[in-house]
Amino acid sequence: MSDIQIVSFVAASLLIIIVPGVDFALVTRQTVRYGRRAGFVVLAGLFAAALVHATLATAGLSALLVSSPRLYxxxxxxxxxxxxxxxxxxxxxxxxxxxxxxxxxxVAAGTAGGGAPAPDAPPVEEPAVTAAEDRHVARRSFVMGITSQLLNIKVVVFYVTFVPQFVTPGAGAAARTAVLAATFIGLAVLWWACYIMLIDRLQPWLTRPSVLTVIERLTGLILVVLAIRIALSH
Incomplete structure (x- = not known):
């Protein structure tokens, strides 16, 4: 594989990665609402699904799925x-x-005249997120990432049609396909990690009630529109 082909593959991969899609909507929503940990858990789900897709494509099984109208x-x-x-x-x-x-x-017990707490009353603390809730968010975030990616037929088609364009047929083709798939996944993980950190820096503004509501509704609307497009595509 020549240097020009490598540069072309990396450039095309980055363009594909940064185009907003299902992964963009889910990573953004979970990071804004629950913090960067949830964003990275979504990314872990996307990464796991990408490894599955890359393995199936390298083994030639994804091509069988695409060629079967019923499975597709x-x-x-x-x-x-x-x-x-x-x-x-x-x-x-x-x-x-x-x-x-x-x-x-x-009037709560321990307050003076219904106003400020009495001097000897314990300070009122905001309820913290419990460990169970945190685990639930993490589990749901991972399921979102891996399921949406595994069932994304466009990702299957991508590994079947895009990566082979940069692989010369013959001995070692499977190994070269695996290397290119791993390169694509590595670029995607790096991009999403940087994006999650950026969103985390902006979280104090993005979590304002009015802004968060807009993000939530836009995410839901985008997912519904993408679902309709996928269902109507052939």
Whole structure:
């Protein structure tokens, strides 16, 4: 493989990686809402799924899936339904709710005249995120990443059609395919790691209620639109 081919592959890979898609929506949403740890867990799921796709493509099994109309359609519809579920869930959670009239707040024990806490009262602390909730977020983030990527038929097609363009047929073709797939995955991980750190730096602004609501609704809408596009594609 010549230097020009290597440069062309890296340039084309970076262009494909930075184009917004399902991974962009999920990484952004989870990082903004739950912090960079959740973002990196989504990335771990994407990475695991990418390894599966790369392995199947290197072994020639992805080509069999693409060449089988029934298998191709089954994966495509399953991926579309999963994205529709994710997008619909997010949109439902951010739906406008009817507010009720404010009720009078009872005077808490240990307060002076219903105002500030008494001098000897313990300070009121905000409820912390429990370990169970943290594990739930991490588990859900990983499932989002790996499932959406495994069921993304466009990723399957990418490994079958894009990578082989830079591989010369013959002895060692499988090894060269594996190296190129690993290079692509490495570039993607590096890009998403930098992106997650950037979003984390902006989190104090992005987590403002009005901004967060917009991000949530946009994420849900993007996932639903992508689901419809995938379902209608051939």
């Amino acid at each position: 359609t089954a994966v495509r519809i399953a991926g579309a339904l999963y994205l529709l579920y994710l997008g619909g869930t997010i949109l439902w959670a951010t739906r406008p709710r009817r507010t009720t009239a404010a009720q009078p707040v009872p």
